[in-house]
Amino acid sequence: MVQQAPQGPYGPRPVDRQVPSEEARDLLALTRELVRREIAPAASGEEDAGHFPREIFTTLGQAGLLGLPYPEEYGGGDQPYEVYLQVLEELAAARLTVGLGVSVHTLACHAVARFGTKVQRADRLPDMLGGGLLxxxxxxxxxxxxxxxxxxxxxxxxxxxxxxxxxxxxxxxxxxxxxxxxxxxxxxxxxxxxxxxxxxxxxxxxxxxxxxxxxxxxxxxxxxxxxxxxxxxxxxxxxxxxxxxAIALSALDSGRLGVAACAIGVAQAALDAALGYVLERRQFNRPVADFQGLRFMLADMATGIEAGRALYLSAARLRDAGRPFSPQAAMAKLFCSDTAMRVTTDAVQLLGGYGYTADFPVERYMREAKVLQIVEGTNQIQRVVVARHLAGPESRD
The missing domain is CATH 2.40.110.10 (Butyryl-CoA Dehydrogenase, subunit A, domain 2)
Structure with a gap:
């Protein structure tokens, strides 16, 4: 039986988010409620069983969370990307299958929403954004x-x-x-x-x-x-x-921000689980969180998460302002997924032998973090994108 992260005062903690509107704050509150009620309780068991939660995507669509960055006239939420990505982070922290699934669905809708004709958008998008289609x-x-x-x-x-x-x-x-x-x-x-x-x-x-x-x-x-x-x-x-x-590249720039947000969600979940554990676990008659070496690990994990969140939100705000953001999207995907891999690995280490067992969720977070360094362009490709922006295309002999 997989154990959830501790739910006491040191369990999963809501992130103190900066959002541009009360509507956005309400959307995040709705997301957290759906996570608490519909997604988190079954996440570990369903992942072990290989079960895809198709019904969750229908629920998200009905709640208006499946088309957040797209126009309201077609059933979307008309929300800026900085809001959509923070919703994505909350979903991924509960279950990456859901968070990354929403990101992929959003990616699949991009071509019609951005490059489709008016007829195509009117005919296709309402069902695509409303949860009826995946x-x-x-x-x-x-x-x-x-x-x-x-x-x-x-x-x-x-x-x-x-x-x-x-x-x-x-x-x-x-x-x-x-x-x-x-x-x-x-x-x-x-x-x-x-x-x-x-x-x-x-x-x-x-x-x-x-x-x-x-x-x-x-x-x-x-x-x-x-x-x-x-x-x-x-x-x-x-x-x-x-x-x-060109349509594909346009979608991938935005999709890389989705992966970055998902990576920070997984990293945050791993930090919360590890923190809850070390504050409750006692060795030598005191909580293991009292040991400086472990405290420094927690500090580094939290710092990387905050830096990654700031990086993907900065890139999202460029996108929302209509400014070029391709290199920043590559940086965000690269940094956030590398951070997720490092944080989840440290979370396993902090739990010791228990971290290596399926009785706690950190081993699942570690396995999930790895794929985020690969999807939407490997992190080596992200470095190529950033380097080309800085130094131009590679010379050809």
Whole structure:
């Protein structure tokens, strides 16, 4: 039986957040209530069982929390990204499968919301944002991960229809999504030959492989998605032909902020669990939290979390102001996920032998933190993005 973090005076503590409005404060209060009532109690058990909580996404949609950064006229919340990300952090602190799942769903909605026609937005977004539909994002392939512009999935036009053929990899919600945002090659080689399509989850010819057997996030299905001659009308193409890679990059910049917020949520949960433990655990007739070496570890963990939170919020505020934020998004994803890995590792260490058992949640947080250094572009790729911003593209001989 997995134990929750201590719930006494030293258990999980609400983060003192700075938000731009009373409405945002109310949204965070609603999120915490849903976490307390619907998500946290079952998180450990359902993760162990590999259960995906589809009903939670319906609940979040009905509560108005599944489309926070999108326009109100289409069923969204019209909230700034700095608010949406803090909601995401609260969800991820309770269960990363939910927090990262919301981030992926938001990523899947981005193409229609930002680049779709008025008709496409009016027809598609209300169900996508209201919890009736769950989305997935298909960019990576078995032979093109970090080098996403080398994707091979083909989109061939025949009049007013397109036929998509290929395999996508590492798809969160693969096999259970109601719609897929798919990037496919409609033209020549390179980034300029890629277009974006919205593909229904029940489209003939679309199937998913068995979910990957992962180290963590066992409740969140990750699978290859096969497109075997999937036919969609031209009305399912998002943006202009050849604009797909630009659409993908636009979505990824925002998605990296989602990963950063989720990482800080996991790190905060690990710190709260470790702090509760060391304040209650006694050795040598006093709480182990009295030992300076452990106190310094806690101080470093808390400092990293506060720094990461400030970094992702700073990038979000640039985005909200309509200013460029791509390098800051890469910095936030890099720093926050590295922080999560370090904090969760230290949390396991602080619990000693108990930290290495499944009886306490810190070992799950540690396993989950690792994937955040990989998804939405590995942290090595984030360093490439930041370095290119500073020093320009690499020289080619």
């Amino acid at each position: 989305g997935a994002y298909c960019l990576s392939e078995p032979t093109s991960g970090s080098d996403a512009a080398a994707l091979r999935t083909r989109a061939v036009r025949d009049g007013d229809t397109w036929t998509l053929t290929g395999t996508k990899a590492w798809t969160t919600h693969g096999g259970i999504a109601d719609f897929y945002t798919v990037l496919a090659r409609s033209g020549g080689e390179g980034a300029h030959g890629v277009s974006a399509f919205l593909v229904p989850g029940d489209a003939p010819g679309l199937s998913a492989a068995a979910p990957e057997r992962k180290m963590g996030m066992k409740g969140s299905p990750t699978a290859q998605v096969h497109l075997d001659g999937v036919t969609v009308p031209d009305s399912c193409r998002i943006g202009e032909e050849g604009q797909g890679f």
